[in-house]
Amino acid sequence: MSLTHSEVVRIAHLARIAITPAEAETMRRELERILAFVGELDKADTTGIEPMAHAIDVVQRLRADEITECDRRDEFLALAPDTEAGLYLVPKVIE
Amino acid sequence: MSWEVVIGLETHVQLKTQAKIFSGAATAFGAEPNRQACAIDIALPGVLPVLNRAAVVCAIKFGLAVGGHIAPRSVFARKNYFYPDLPKGYQISQYETPVISGGRIVFTLGEQEKTVRLIRAHLEEDAGKSLHEDFHGKTGIDLNRAGTPLLEVVSEPDMRSASEAVAFAKALHALVVWLGICDGNMQEGSFRIDANVSVRRPGEPLGTRREIKNLNSFRFLQQAIEYEVGWQIAELEEGRAIEQTTVLFDPASGVTRAMRSKEEAHDYRYFPDPDLLPLEISPAWIAQIAAEMPELPDAMRTRFMHAYGLPAYDAGVLTSSLALARFFEQTVAAAGAANAKAVANWIMGEVAARLNREEKTIEACPLTPNQLASLIRRIADGTLSSKLAKQVFEALWMGEGENADAIIEARGWKQVSDTTLIEPLLEEAIARNPKSVEEFRAGKEKALNALVGQVMKASGGRANPQQVAELLRKKLSG
Numbered sequence: 001m002s003l004t005h006s007e008v009v010r011i012a013h014l015a016r017i018a019i020t021p022a023e024a025e026t027m028r029r030e031l032e033r034i035l036a037f038v039g040e041l042d043k044a045d046t047t048g049i050e051p052m053a054h055a056i057d058v059v060q061r062l063r064a065d066e067i068t069e070c071d072r073r074d075e076f077l078a079l080a081p082d083t084e085a086g087l088y089l090v091p092k093v094i095e
Numbered sequence: 096m097s098w099e100v101v102i103g104l105e106t107h108v109q110l111k112t113q114a115k116i117f118s119g120a121a122t123a124f125g126a127e128p129n130r131q132a133c134a135i136d137i138a139l140p141g142v143l144p145v146l147n148r149a150a151v152v153c154a155i156k157f158g159l160a161v162g163g164h165i166a167p168r169s170v171f172a173r174k175n176y177f178y179p180d181l182p183k184g185y186q187i188s189q190y191e192t193p194v195i196s197g198g199r200i201v202f203t204l205g206e207q208e209k210t211v212r213l214i215r216a217h218l219e220e221d222a223g224k225s226l227h228e229d230f231h232g233k234t235g236i237d238l239n240r241a242g243t244p245l246l247e248v249v250s251e252p253d254m255r256s257a258s259e260a261v262a263f264a265k266a267l268h269a270l271v272v273w274l275g276i277c278d279g280n281m282q283e284g285s286f287r288i289d290a291n292v293s294v295r296r297p298g299e300p301l302g303t304r305r306e307i308k309n310l311n312s313f314r315f316l317q318q319a320i321e322y323e324v325g326w327q328i329a330e331l332e333e334g335r336a337i338e339q340t341t342v343l344f345d346p347a348s349g350v351t352r353a354m355r356s357k358e359e360a361h362d363y364r365y366f367p368d369p370d371l372l373p374l375e376i377s378p379a380w381i382a383q384i385a386a387e388m389p390e391l392p393d394a395m396r397t398r399f400m401h402a403y404g405l406p407a408y409d410a411g412v413l414t415s416s417l418a419l420a421r422f423f424e425q426t427v428a429a430a431g432a433a434n435a436k437a438v439a440n441w442i443m444g445e446v447a448a449r450l451n452r453e454e455k456t457i458e459a460c461p462l463t464p465n466q467l468a469s470l471i472r473r474i475a476d477g478t479l480s481s482k483l484a485k486q487v488f489e490a491l492w493m494g495e496g497e498n499a500d501a502i503i504e505a506r507g508w509k510q511v512s513d514t515t516l517i518e519p520l521l522e523e524a525i526a527r528n529p530k531s532v533e534e535f536r537a538g539k540e541k542a543l544n545a546l547v548g549q550v551m552k553a554s555g556g557r558a559n560p561q562q563v564a565e566l567l568r569k570k571l572s573g
Contacts, residue, residue, distance in 0.1 A: 014175075014362060014364065016177055053170040053192075053367040053372075053373045054367065054369065054371075054372050054373060055369075056372065058372055059168075059372055059373055059374070059375040060146050060371055060372040060373060060374045060375070061145065061146075061372075062145070062146050062147070062148035062151065063114075063119070063145045063146065063147055063148060064148060064149075065112050065113050065114050065147050065148060065149035065150075066113065066114055066119060067113055067114050067119055067120070067121045068114070068119030069114075069118060069119040069120040069121075069133035069134075069135075071130045071131070072133070072134075073129045073130050073132070076129070076132070076134070076137055076139075077129065082233065084230050084235065085128065085230075085235070086127055086128040086129050086130070086237075087128050087129065087226060087230070087235035087236055087237055088129070088179075088235070088236040088238070089230050089231075089233040089234070089235055089236070090179040090233060090234050090236055091233060091234070092232055092233055092234050093178075093179055093225055093227065093234040
């Protein structure tokens with residue numbers, strides 16, 4: 001499977017990764033090798049096999065509807081670069 | 096040539112659970128910022144989401160109520176996008192295999208019965224909140240809402256007018272509140288609607304749609320769609336094309352405006368969330384929940400018509416909420432089924448008017464079903480005239496007595512039906528109103544009413560008007 005330069009630029013943008021055109025070319029080649037590696041799986045005959053949603057064939061455990069977490073706001077806020085009035089502050093979001 | 100309007104709704108129903116969908120943090124509304132946002136909700140590294148059973152139960156109840164297919168196995172997926180109030184960089188949602196698919200909502204619009212088909216309903220987590228007021232040029236983030244369980248209900252584009260969309264949304268709202276899976280509080284964002292709107296010439300393929308985001312009142316839904324439809328028709332008639340996009344409705348100006356181009360945001364790169372395993376729902380679990388379901392509004396409406404002989408309109412009004420329906424049934428149980436229509440009249444009349452005036456819902460009604468029944472029984476057995484009944488109602492409402500009997504007793508309001516007490520009042524009325532007497536004797540039936548009125552007035556409203564009329568008639572024709 002081959003990737004184009006513009007596909008790599010688009011993927012990088014969607015993932016919010018800033019890359020230079022030179023880096024994009026390196027990435028393009030590396031990603032192509034990864035895809036080729038994973039592409040080996042396409043050789044397996046999966047006719048009649050139901051796709052799995054998870055590598056482990058078990059089902060989701062459910063938790064009871066109970067409040068088990070206490071308020072640890074001060075500890076969490078201390079990890080953030082900027083806070084005020086109990087809020088995390090981020091660069092201005094403009095809609 | 097006319098235009099046809101096509102509307103589909105996506106509704107975010109906030110599920111009524113104590114804890115969040117994937118964590119044990121509280122969901123209660125109104126806490127101080129970030130006090131209900133735990134390590135999982137704020138996406139600290141190394142945490143693992145575990146699904147809340149109650150959220151699944153809510154989804155199953157909804158599936159049963161709308162006649163949808165409840166997936167024996169469904170999968171959670173990551174919906175990837177960047178926004179500061181989404182700390183993980185993805186929202187856990189369901190994509191290819193939603194928990195519920197299909198189903199329908201049936202409702203009435205005016206006299207007509209309408210059906211809107213549902214495409215799907217899936218479980219997902221809510222995002223946090225961005226506060227855009229100025230924090231030194233920065234935006235504040237409150238993650239209390241992050242991880243709150245939502246059921247996103249997606250309809251087919253089956254609606255053809257703003258009024259139809261509003262009627263559908265109201266029916267859906269009533270249903271989720273009825274089922275007890277949502278508190279229905281729209282001001283607090285418990286029920287938020289996105290409307291997909293397009294127009295086309297009748298018979299032609301669907302036009303390009305624009306999505307109006309985040310409408311949190313039925314009035315805004317109506318206004319936003321009406322504005323949007325007008326705008327789209329004007330654009331098309333000017334020869335311009337509609338561009339698929341997301342718009343916001345500004346209640347202050349009443350207009351919709353484009354938010355961001357959807358092309359890019361559309362690429363959510365969904366994939367199954369490796370942190371969560373497939374959700375399995377067994378037929379036994381569904382059967383157990385089905386057995387605990389409340390009677391649904393449709394079934395109850397039909398039963399009210401058959402069991403109590405109520406007109407369709409009354410049955411519809413009384414089943415508009417589970418609380419109202421229960422109030423009605425409890426009152427009828429205490430007043431007797433023979434008084435069912437009277438109970439319906441009182442609830443839809445005096446009680447509703449009074450609640451409206453005081454901006455209360457039936458849950459906050461100061462009058463209990465037993466108190467209302469005591470009043471209705473005393474009207475039915477002739478103890479109370481309708482005029483006195485209203486005063487007893489007022490007294491009960493104000494909490495001035497335990498039941499109607501106590502109030503009648505305390506105020507001496509018992510309707511007087513003892514003829515020896517009424518007799519002097521009749522004589523007096525006849526003596527003082529010779530003109531009416533003469534007119535009645537000359538064959539003018541209406542003249543009797545004036546005399547009855549006089550007697551009623553003299554009795555302080557305690558006489559029974561039918562009895563008075565009868566006695567007067569006998570006297571005057573004798």
